[in-house]
Amino acid sequence: MKKVKLSVIIPVYNMEMYIEQCLLSTLNQDIPKDEYEIIVVDDCSTDNSIKIVERYQKINSNIKIIRHSKNKRQGGARNTGVKAALGEYILFLDADDYFAENMYKQLLSTALNNNLEIVNFDYYYQEDDGTFSRGNSGAHCSLDIMSGASYLKKNGLIYKNIWTRLYKRSLLVDNDIWFTEHVTFEDVDFAVKALYCAKRCMFVPINALYYRYNFESTARQKIKGDRLADQVKLANRLLHFLNNIQSIDNEIYRIFSRMAIKIAKISITRSVFLDTNERNIFYDSLEQDHDKCEMLTNSLPNTYKFYMRHRIVVNFIFSPLCSFLRLVLEIRRKII
Numbered sequence: 001m002k003k004v005k006l007s008v009i010i011p012v013y014n015m016e017m018y019i020e021q022c023l024l025s026t027l028n029q030d031i032p033k034d035e036y037e038i039i040v041v042d043d044c045s046t047d048n049s050i051k052i053v054e055r056y057q058k059i060n061s062n063i064k065i066i067r068h069s070k071n072k073r074q075g076g077a078r079n080t081g082v083k084a085a086l087g088e089y090i091l092f093l094d095a096d097d098y099f100a101e102n103m104y105k106q107l108l109s110t111a112l113n114n115n116l117e118i119v120n121f122d123y124y125y126q127e128d129d130g131t132f133s134r135g136n137s138g139a140h141c142s143l144d145i146m147s148g149a150s151y152l153k154k155n156g157l158i159y160k161n162i163w164t165r166l167y168k169r170s171l172l173v174d175n176d177i178w179f180t181e182h183v184t185f186e187d188v189d190f191a192v193k194a195l196y197c198a199k200r201c202m203f204v205p206i207n208a209l210y211y212r213y214n215f216e217s218t219a220r221q222k223i224k225g226d227r228l229a230d231q232v233k234l235a236n237r238l239l240h241f242l243n244n245i246q247s248i249d250n251e252i253y254r255i256f257s258r259m260a261i262k263i264a265k266i267s268i269t270r271s272v273f274l275d276t277n278e279r280n281i282f283y284d285s286l287e288q289d290h291d292k293c294e295m296l297t298n299s300l301p302n303t304y305k306f307y308m309r310h311r312i313v314v315n316f317i318f319s320p321l322c323s324f325l326r327l328v329l330e331i332r333r334k335i336i
Contacts, residue, residue: 007087011077015095025098075179075186118201148198225281
């Protein structure tokens with residue numbers, strides 16, 4: 001039996017409209033099927049997504065289906081996939097996106113020939129009219145092999161996602177790098193941790209993935225209290241990660257601590273304009289992790305500290321004001 005070189009992990013929750021194209025893109029590739037596996041994690045879908053996957057599984061022995069008994073969101077589904085993966089390398093693919101044809105070989109040969117732990121690549125993105133354009137966000141990136149810490153200092157994070165990177169599985173497992181479960185924005189701190197821990201990584205100038213602008217996906221849902229709270233929690237996780245690293249590079253600490261504070265400040269500011277119910281959801285969610293978020297709260301300017309710690313006063317001040325502003329905007333729309 002050949003050694004499995006690659007595991008493609010696809011979390012699936014109610015994506016029957018897109019999953020077939022996604023699956024086909026994982027199969028229309030340029031390495032033998034016994035050298036890679038496709039792990040589909042069913043996160044308690046209620047539509048026909050998994051029936052479609054089962055149809056393809058019957059004729060493709062390298063497709064595996066793992067079923068969750070409880071919904072764990074994308075982070076939990078990806079963790080399940082990583083734990084089950086047999087491949088030396090891992091690609092993460094969202095069920096509403098799809099790969100470019102015949103790109104596995106180039107990514108894997110680059111990784112294997114250079115003993116890389118992370119291979120970064122570019123992607124195509126969907127325009128407003130539904131067409132795809134070639135991304136060039138990595139055009140300024142160095143093509144040299146370097147440590148993840150050097151890569152972060154030289155190139156920045158580039159993409160705050162995990163689906164434009166090929167990961168060596170041992171990098172993730174040996175460094176105990178996992179996704180936070182039951183939250184949104186779980187991929188940002190994962191990406192930072194993995195890059196920081198990598199000893200050898202490289203950017204490859206190929207567009208290997210099509211990113212679909214799906215209005216129903218979690219990344220583009222209407223901003224609500226729980227999602228804004230998840231962003232604040234993300235900022236807190238980043239700060240905890242940075243502060244737990246011994247002898248951390250000062251430049252990296254400065255870059256990502258500033259990023260964390262910026263994320264928190266933007267999220268808190270946006271929560272001002274939520275209605276009272278959604279703002280209370282925001283506060284309730286943060287209060288569940290009150291102790292964990294103290295480091296972040298103490299790092300914020302005084303105005304933001306006050307907002308985080310005085311729910312009753314904030315609701316008393318902002319609820320009537322925001323209701324009035326929403327009414328004015330609604331009247332304005334009707335007049336126009």
